[in-house]
Amino acid sequence: MLLRKVGWRRGRPVHGTLTGAVRAQGRYGNLKSAVAQVLGLSRARVETDRWIAFRSHFGIESFYCRPGIEGAHEKGGVEGQIGYFRRNHFTPVPEVGSLAELNELVDQWDLHDGRRRIGARPRTIDEYFAVEQPLLAPLPDEPFETGRLFTPRVDRCSQITVRTNRYSVPVRLIGKKVRVMLHASHLVVYDQNVEVVRHERLIAKCGIRLELDHYLEALVRKPGAFPGATALEQARSAGRFTPVHDAWWAAARKVHGERDGPRALIEVLLLGRRIAHEHLVAGLATALRAGALTANAVALEARKAAQTEEEPTTITVPRDPRPAGQPSATITSLHEWRLAHLPPDTRPMPSVTPYDQLLRRHRTSGSTHREGEAQ
Numbered sequence: 001m002l003l004r005k006v007g008w009r010r011g012r013p014v015h016g017t018l019t020g021a022v023r024a025q026g027r028y029g030n031l032k033s034a035v036a037q038v039l040g041l042s043r044a045r046v047e048t049d050r051w052i053a054f055r056s057h058f059g060i061e062s063f064y065c066r067p068g069i070e071g072a073h074e075k076g077g078v079e080g081q082i083g084y085f086r087r088n089h090f091t092p093v094p095e096v097g098s099l100a101e102l103n104e105l106v107d108q109w110d111l112h113d114g115r116r117r118i119g120a121r122p123r124t125i126d127e128y129f130a131v132e133q134p135l136l137a138p139l140p141d142e143p144f145e146t147g148r149l150f151t152p153r154v155d156r157c158s159q160i161t162v163r164t165n166r167y168s169v170p171v172r173l174i175g176k177k178v179r180v181m182l183h184a185s186h187l188v189v190y191d192q193n194v195e196v197v198r199h200e201r202l203i204a205k206c207g208i209r210l211e212l213d214h215y216l217e218a219l220v221r222k223p224g225a226f227p228g229a230t231a232l233e234q235a236r237s238a239g240r241f242t243p244v245h246d247a248w249w250a251a252a253r254k255v256h257g258e259r260d261g262p263r264a265l266i267e268v269l270l271l272g273r274r275i276a277h278e279h280l281v282a283g284l285a286t287a288l289r290a291g292a293l294t295a296n297a298v299a300l301e302a303r304k305a306a307q308t309e310e311e312p313t314t315i316t317v318p319r320d321p322r323p324a325g326q327p328s329a330t331i332t333s334l335h336e337w338r339l340a341h342l343p344p345d346t347r348p349m350p351s352v353t354p355y356d357q358l359l360r361r362h363r364t365s366g367s368t369h370r371e372g373e374a375q
Contacts, residue, residue, distance in 0.1 A: 025061045027075055038067060050148075057144045059137065085113070099185050147181040147188075154178060158214055162187060165202040168210040168231065171218050210234050212241065216270050223262035240277065248284045252293045267295035271302065279306045 030038055030045075037046035043064045055062060065071040089109045096102045114126035121128075152160040158171045162180055169178065169189055179190040182201070189197045199209055210231035219226045226232065235241035245265070253261030272280050283302030287293065292301075 025063055027063045027065060027078075029065055029075065030067060034062075035064070041066065041068070041070070054144060054146075057140060059140075081118070085109075145181070147183040150180040150182060151177055152180060158218075159208075159210075160189070164205045166208045167197075167199045167202075168214045169197055170214045212269065213272065216266055220263060220266045220270070223259055223266060226262040226266065242281055244281050244284045244288070248288045248293070248298075251288060251291075255293050264293065264295060268298050271295065271299050275299070275302045276306065279303075279309070 028034060034047055034051035035045045036048050039045065043066065045062070045064050047062070054060075065074040089106075094102065094105060096105065114129070115124050117124050150162050152162060154160055154169055154173045154176055156174060158174050159166045159168050160178060160180065162182060167187065167189070173191060173196070176191070178196070179192075181188045181190070184201070186201050187199050188195055189199070197211065197214070199211075202209055208230070212229070212231040212235040215229065215231050219229065232241060248268070249261065249265045252264045255261070256264055268280070268284065275283075279302045280298070282305035283298045283300070286301040286305075287297045290297075292298075
């Protein structure tokens with residue numbers, strides 16, 4: 001097996017530091033991910049295709065333990081050390097917020113466990129592993145792709161189905177076949193060789209995960225479908241659609257109406273593809289306080305928030321002289337802001353003298369023509 005933290009020595013795990021190496025032979029039980037069928041009471045097995053590809057990539061020779069009582073002694077040390085680790089670190093079950101946090105805890109426990117002595121042995125686990133490490137084979141230069149490949153077609157709802165679950169993709173991919181690499185905790189969708197979206201994997205069956213951003217081009221043409229969109233509800237649950245969004249949207253509906261109000265909000269959400277989420281929320285809040293309910297005003301205030309974060313300065317804010325009840329924030333339109341930031345124009349003012357000469361010439365020729373007719 002791939003050795004990251006565990007080396008194998010006479011069927012027993014020898015824990016240690018990061019090795020980046022593999023052992024030529026590994027002993028296994030009858031794990032379902034590797035064994036498709038056990039052939040009698042012998043060591044012969046029918047292996048799964050993915051397992052054959054995995055051990056072929058790392059050059060591992062499989063050695064399967066006998067099932068039942070006859071093979072119980074062949075990996076007793078492994079089972080004992082797994083039980084020790086479970087009792088000392090997974091009892092009670094740790095509470096974590098994500099799989100990455102759990103993996104980080106396991107790494108810390110494993111490093112601490114390397115300083116332990118097993119039974120009455122004279123050396124620690126790390127010391128034993130330091131002796132065995134030079135005997136291990138190096139890892140291959142190229143990593144092994146552990147994900148599983150699917151090639152679903154995007155349906156008319158801009159969704160793909162992977163293992164009974166549905167995930168959204170951008171609407172521009174409707175009707176196209178995409179490549180999906182399914183991993184243990186996430187999946188990645190590719191359009192040809194370009195990554196287009198990355199979703200957290202759904203564990204339960206018949207689930208659905210939607211990104212609101214994937215539907216904005218369609219919703220801007222049909223804003224009436226925006227309030228009841230499932231993607232909007234999921235965005236609220238995930239915290240991407242904040243109460244500030246809702247407050248700005250409510251104010252926009254009062255000013256622009258039930259049709260143009262949602263369209264204005266969708267235009268603001270489209271800004272999120274170029275502006276960081278926290279800056280966009282700050283721009284929405286400032287624009288809402290000033291009553292500026294246009295996407296241009298939100299974009300301008302979001303860029304101001306980004307510039308303030310990039311260049312922090314200490315500014316003394318004077319007391320607002322206006323009476324209470326009036327909005328304290330001021331908003332400059334995007335057109336005025338652009339004009340104020342234009343470089344000075346040093347060109348001379350245009351002259352109409354050449355055109356005056358043409359007019360005088362036209363009058364002179366007209367007078368001569370009239371005199372000829374009179375004669």
